[in-house]
Amino acid sequence: xxxxxxxxxxxxxxxxxxxxxxxxxxxxxxxxxxxxxxxxxxxxxxxxxxxxxxxxxxxxxxxxxxxxxxxxxxxxxxxxxxxxxxxxxxxxxxxxxxxxxxxxxxxxxxxxxxxxxxxxxxxxxxxxxxxxxxxxxxxxxxxxxxxxxxxxxxxxxxxxxxxxxxxxxxxxxxxxxxxxxxxxxxxxxxxxxxxxxxxxxxxxxxxxxxxxx
Numbered sequence: 521x522x523x524x525x526x527x528x529x530x531x532x533x534x535x536x537x538x539x540x541x542x543x544x545x546x547x548x549x550x551x552x553x554x555x556x557x558x559x560x561x562x563x564x565x566x567x568x569x570x571x572x573x574x575x576x577x578x579x580x581x582x583x584x585x586x587x588x589x590x591x592x593x594x595x596x597x598x599x600x601x602x603x604x605x606x607x608x609x610x611x612x613x614x615x616x617x618x619x620x621x622x623x624x625x626x627x628x629x630x631x632x633x634x635x636x637x638x639x640x641x642x643x644x645x646x647x648x649x650x651x652x653x654x655x656x657x658x659x660x661x662x663x664x665x666x667x668x669x670x671x672x673x674x675x676x677x678x679x680x681x682x683x684x685x686x687x688x689x690x691x692x693x694x695x696x697x698x699x700x701x702x703x704x705x706x707x708x709x710x711x712x713x714x715x716x717x718x719x720x721x722x723x724x725x726x727x728x729x730x731x732x733x
Contacts (some may be wrong), residue, residue: 548692
C-alpha cells in the first residue's frame, strides 16, 4: 500500500538537487489543464527542465470553452516568455463521457475525478511513448493538476506512478500547491490578466457549482 504521508515536494526537491549537481536538464512532458494552473508550474520547473506542454482535457464541457482555455494557455506561454513547446490535442469529449458513465452523481474529488485524472494521465503517457518512437525522448511526465486545492495530490501521484510503472516510464513526483504555488498562480493570473474559470471544466462540476442536481 502506498505511503499515506509522502511529501511529494520534498521528493521533487531531491530530484532538482540532483539535476543541479549533474548539470543535465531532463525533458518533461507536462499535462496542462489551463493557463492559471500552468503559470506557476512553468515558472518554477522551467529553470531545471526542458518542457513540452500537452493540453488534453476532454472533460471540458463545450468546444467554445475548450478553445478558450487552449488559446489562453498559448497566449500566456508567449507572454511569460518561457521556452516551452505546446501541443494542443483535438477536442474529444466522447472519451470523457464514456469514462464518466455511471459516475454522473459522484461529488467533486470523488471516483469520477480520479477516473478523469487517469484518463488524462494515460493519454499523456501514450503521447510520450509516441514521441519517443519518433526520436523525441522524455525523462518524465507530470500534470499541473496538483496545484489546485480541489485536486487530490496523492491520488494524482498514485495514478501517475501506476501508469508509469505499467508503461516503463517515470512520473515526476509533485504537489505544486506547496511552497505557496497556488498563491503564486493567483498572482501570475493577475499579472497576465488570465481567464480564471470557476469550475474544473466538466458539466458535472459546473452543475455542482451552480447548485444544480
